[in-house]
Amino acid sequence: MVRNNKRKTDRKGITISAAQKALSYIKSGKSIRKAAEAFKIPFESLWRAIKKKEGQISKNVYPKTCSSRQIFNDSEELMLVDYLLVTSHIGFPVNCRTLRSMAYQQALRNEKSFPTSWTEHELAGKDWVAGFLKRHHSVSIRTPEATSMARATAFNKTNVKVFYSKLQDLYARNNLTPDRIFNLDETGLTTSQKPQKVIAESVTKQVAQLVSHECGQTVTMYGFVNAIGNALPPCMVFPQKNFKNYMIHGAPPGTLGIAYPSGWMTAATFLECLKHFVRFVHCSKDNIVLLLLDNHESHVSLEAIDFCRENGIVLLSFPPHCTHKLQTLDKTVFGPFKRLYHRAANDWMYNNPGKRMSIYDVAGLVRKAYPKSFTSSNIVSGFHCTGISPFDFRRIFFSVIRQRST
Structure with missing residues (x-):
């Protein structure tokens, strides 16, 4: 072809x-x-x-x-498509080179007539791959997401069923409405931006773009969202010993700033974030809210659990290594937020030539990216696609069944 x-x-x-x-x-x-x-x-x-x-x-x-002459007939190509779909579902997708090798071996075994260039490289041609993908729209070239073995094995029917059964029980016991269902999670914001695509000389093999640092400092940001599409002001943990108000200069209104030498979330900083959460939600024992979060060690301290009991916060953690499938913020919010953050950081580098970005510039970048990514549509779609609100256990459970059966 x-x-x-x-x-x-x-x-x-x-x-x-x-x-x-x-x-x-x-x-x-x-x-x-x-x-x-x-x-x-x-x-x-x-x-x-x-x-x-x-x-x-x-x-x-x-x-x-x-x-163009088709090497394999329609039924043979459909069998190949089914094989590609199965391997992608179980976490071992086939790349283009492997597909070309498979096509060559299959053609050789079945005594098909194919171009001589296939024999020279023992691979099917790139033109054949392009024609194959054009004929079968159910498969395409994608960039896979790195998934650890722990994530792949933990996301199973047993863990998912236990989580959703507990979630349904909490809904019924506390008569929870969508405005009282919250999700929180943290993400790291670095002072070394991810370069964006640029226009440069086409014959140049390598195009360079200046970044602030090779390995920048990281500021941890906590996001809070609820099932009706509202987002609370974030919490930001700076890698400093003492917090100063100028660290959150330019941040979204109401942002809580915290300092900790490593910049990571700990039990003490998480407790401060819970107090920040209560100030905006006004929850109590008579007005209970559900807070969905991962099972990081900083989230399960005795002080945090006692604080939640006293203020009407019901904690429910996701199964280990399943947040990439079940957590709202991971599904539809943090992805757009990170892209907009790096775009804002890239613009900052263009507007400040010769300067290095510091942790004190992160708050201003967050203010540019936060309102465009923590939108009502993104948040609501995240709760919907995970089946948390409105409650739809089948949406995730049957997807696990299909994944395991293949």
């Missing part, structure tokens, strides 16, 4: 005026070939136009004058 075909002749198609003149000429008793020669029209184009007019062939069907 040739993807970029180059015309080798100057033969052109048929125009409407030329076709009308040729048809009149044919009606006078001349043959189609004579009319084609008289008006310098390709014979096959004139023949096709006449047959269309007479209704003998469909308007969308043309005689194949030049077509």
Whole structure:
């Protein structure tokens, strides 16, 4: 198959005026070939136009004058598609080179006729892969997400069923409405931005872009969202011993700033975040809220649990290594937020040439990215696609069954 075909002749198609003149000429008793020669029209184009007019062939069907040869028949290609889908579902997707090797081996084993270039490299051609993907839209070239063995094995029917049964029990016991269902999670914000795609000289093999640091400092940010699409002001943990108010200069209004030497979340800093959460939610024992979170060690301290009991916060943790499938913020919010954050950091580097980004610039970058990513539509779709609100256990459970069965 040739993807970029180059015309080798100057033969052109048929125009409407030329076709009308040729048809009149044919009606006078001349043959189609004579009319084609008289008006310098390709014979096959004139023949096709006449047959269309007479209704003998469909308007969308043309005689194949030049077509690429398909190595495998339709049933054989469908079997290959099914194999590719199965391997992608179980976490071992096939790359293009492996697919080309498989196609060559299959063609060789079944004694298919294929181009000689396949034998030279013992691989199917890139043109064959392009044609294969064009014929089968259920598969395409994707960039996979690195998934550890722990995540792959922990996301199973047993863990998912236990989590959703507890969630359903809490809904019924506390009569929870969507405005009282919250999710919180943390993400790291670095002072070394991720470069964006740029326009540069096409013949240059490597294009360089300046970043602030090779390994920048990290500021931890906590996000809070609820099932009706609201987002609370974030909490930011700076890698400093003492907190100063200028650290959150330019941050979203209401942001809580905390300092800890490592910049990571600990039991003490998490307790401060819970107090920040209560100030905005106004929960109590008479107004209980549900807080969904992962089972990080900083979230399960005795002080945090006692504080939640006193203030009407019911904690429910996700199963270990399952947050990539079950957590709202991971599914639909943090991805757009990180992209917008790095875009804002990239703009900062352009507007401040010769300067290095510090942790005191992170708050201003968060203010640019936060309102555009923590939107109501992103948050609501996250709760919906995970089946948390509205409650839909089948949405995730059946996807696990399909994944394991394949």
